Amino acid sequence: MTVEELRRATDPAWLATAEKQVRADPDAAGPLFARAARALGRGRLRGVPGWTAAEAGRAVLLSLLPPDHVVRLYQQGDTAERLAVLKALPLLDIGDAGVPLLHDALRANDPRLVAAALGRCATHLDAATWRQGVVKCVFMGVPLDRVDRLDERADAELAAMLTGLAEERAAAGRTMPPDAVALLTRMEKQ
Amino acid sequence: MRIFDPHIHMTSRTTDDYTAMAAHGVRAVVEPAFWLGQPRTSPGSFADYFDSLIGWEPYRASQFGIRHHATLALNPKEANDPRCRGVLDLLPRYLDKDGVVAVGEIGYDAMTPAEDEAFAAQLALAVEYELPALVHTPHRDKASGTKRSLDVVRESGIAPGRVLIDHLNEVTVGQVRDTGCWMGFSIYPETKMSPPRMVEILKEHGLERMLVNSAADWGKSDPLLTVRTAEAMLAAGFSADDVDRVLWRNPVEFYGQSQKLDLSDVEAPEATFAGSSILRGGS
Numbered sequence: 001m002t003v004e005e006l007r008r009a010t011d012p013a014w015l016a017t018a019e020k021q022v023r024a025d026p027d028a029a030g031p032l033f034a035r036a037a038r039a040l041g042r043g044r045l046r047g048v049p050g051w052t053a054a055e056a057g058r059a060v061l062l063s064l065l066p067p068d069h070v071v072r073l074y075q076q077g078d079t080a081e082r083l084a085v086l087k088a089l090p091l092l093d094i095g096d097a098g099v100p101l102l103h104d105a106l107r108a109n110d111p112r113l114v115a116a117a118l119g120r121c122a123t124h125l126d127a128a129t130w131r132q133g134v135v136k137c138v139f140m141g142v143p144l145d146r147v148d149r150l151d152e153r154a155d156a157e158l159a160a161m162l163t164g165l166a167e168e169r170a171a172a173g174r175t176m177p178p179d180a181v182a183l184l185t186r187m188e189k190q
Numbered sequence: 191m192r193i194f195d196p197h198i199h200m201t202s203r204t205t206d207d208y209t210a211m212a213a214h215g216v217r218a219v220v221e222p223a224f225w226l227g228q229p230r231t232s233p234g235s236f237a238d239y240f241d242s243l244i245g246w247e248p249y250r251a252s253q254f255g256i257r258h259h260a261t262l263a264l265n266p267k268e269a270n271d272p273r274c275r276g277v278l279d280l281l282p283r284y285l286d287k288d289g290v291v292a293v294g295e296i297g298y299d300a301m302t303p304a305e306d307e308a309f310a311a312q313l314a315l316a317v318e319y320e321l322p323a324l325v326h327t328p329h330r331d332k333a334s335g336t337k338r339s340l341d342v343v344r345e346s347g348i349a350p351g352r353v354l355i356d357h358l359n360e361v362t363v364g365q366v367r368d369t370g371c372w373m374g375f376s377i378y379p380e381t382k383m384s385p386p387r388m389v390e391i392l393k394e395h396g397l398e399r400m401l402v403n404s405a406a407d408w409g410k411s412d413p414l415l416t417v418r419t420a421e422a423m424l425a426a427g428f429s430a431d432d433v434d435r436v437l438w439r440n441p442v443e444f445y446g447q448s449q450k451l452d453l454s455d456v457e458a459p460e461a462t463f464a465g466s467s468i469l470r471g472g473s
Contacts (some may be wrong), residue, residue, distance in 0.1 A: 007380075030283055031283070031286050034283070034286035034288070035286060036285055038288065076283060076289045078244040078245055078288065078289060079245050079248070079249065080288065109246065110246065110249045115255055129219075
């Protein structure tokens with residue numbers, strides 16, 4: 001997925017004007033970013049699997065902005081705006097400037113934010129934070145297929161943490177989510 | 191029976207309340223920003239509060255299959271603290287958010303010059319951001335406070351049909367009805383308004399532009415008093431359609447004027463809550 005593909009799939013009438021305004025004045029992005037879902041809709045984007053029109057439009061606007069503006073749009077955003085920033089991060093050329101946003105999302109109690117922080121944008125996350133995030137997903141019932149490169153990044157320390165959680169759950173007469181059990185089984189075979 | 195509570199401070203309520211509300215048919219709420227038991231001392235506190243009203247609280251409500259929207263404003267009581275005046279500068283960026291369906295609660299507490307200023311400034315914001323306005327009427331000196339509120343509303347130029355004058359009672363309802371503003375009634379266990387009194391008001395003044403809320407908060411209040419009022423209406427001979435009008439269609443019509451009310455999750459006939467989907471949760 002590229003920003004150009006998202007741009008081509010998004011309603012040009014609104015987006016072209018919005019892009020022009022943001023190029024002229026990056027501070028104009030705030031209201032446009034907030035209004036994007038009303039302007040473009042929350043429906044799935046045709047021909048671009050996994051993206052809504054609003055997410056795509058917001059990603060295009062983010063691609064025009066310097067890192068500090070991207071960070072501010074997340075910090076000043078509602079949940080949908082924050083999710084849109086996290087989703088767009090891998091498409092933006094801002095290096096690890098987005099890492100504090102991932103930390104913020106992982107501290108949240110809304111599982112959508114936690115899951116989003118472990119998507120493709122999680123590349124820049126250090127191992128310790130990433131492991132905490134994965135275990136938090138198991139706690140919150142977030143399906144582990146939302147975690148990008150799960151099997152590739154899963155290590156012995158994560159296995160130990162999940163085994164510990166499984167023991168606590170067993171002691172309480174509670175079960176682990178099947179996808180967490182399956183992950184542990186795969187790791188034991190390696 | 192489907193219930194839309196157009197004024198309830200869910201931030202102050204427990205998950206048990208959400209469970210009970212959902213079980214009794216409450217499927218949508220609007221949470222106005224207001225004062226807390228403890229006065230705040232800086233705009234930063236308000237920013238976190240507003241973020242919660244468009245972030246965490248809608249998610250919390252969604253876990254119970256309840257759609258949550260908010261109205262945001264600097265409330266009249268805290269408008270009197272100069273340390274909180276900066277909240278007026280924060281508001282514009284929040285009023286653009288999808289979950290914000292009105293400016294409110296604004297209005298009067300003690301009718302001071304600082305309250306005059308904040309009230310007028312925020313009615314101007316409502317006009318600028320094309321949002322309805324939710325006006326709190328004062329607990330003390332209510333009749334003259336309501337009259338003065340209506341004067342300020344008139345001077346602001348906002349269309350009366352986009353204004354809700356709240357916490358009315360038998361004494362104050364008449365002067366609001368004739369202005370074209372919407373009339374709000376907060377049903378409380380002991381104060382403000384009770385279900386039987388509310389039924390009498392509906393009999394006398396009709397159902398048009400009438401809104402019934404629980405205004406439940408951190409004080410002695412009950413989030414199910416909307417339901418109790420609906421039951422009292424039925425017992426008094428109002429039809430199920432009358433109840434639906436007052437407790438669902440009227441709030442939808444009022445807040446729908448924001449063009450931001452999104453009930454797609456809860457209006458669908460099959461709208462039952464699965465409990466674990468992380469895709470739900472508003473905006």
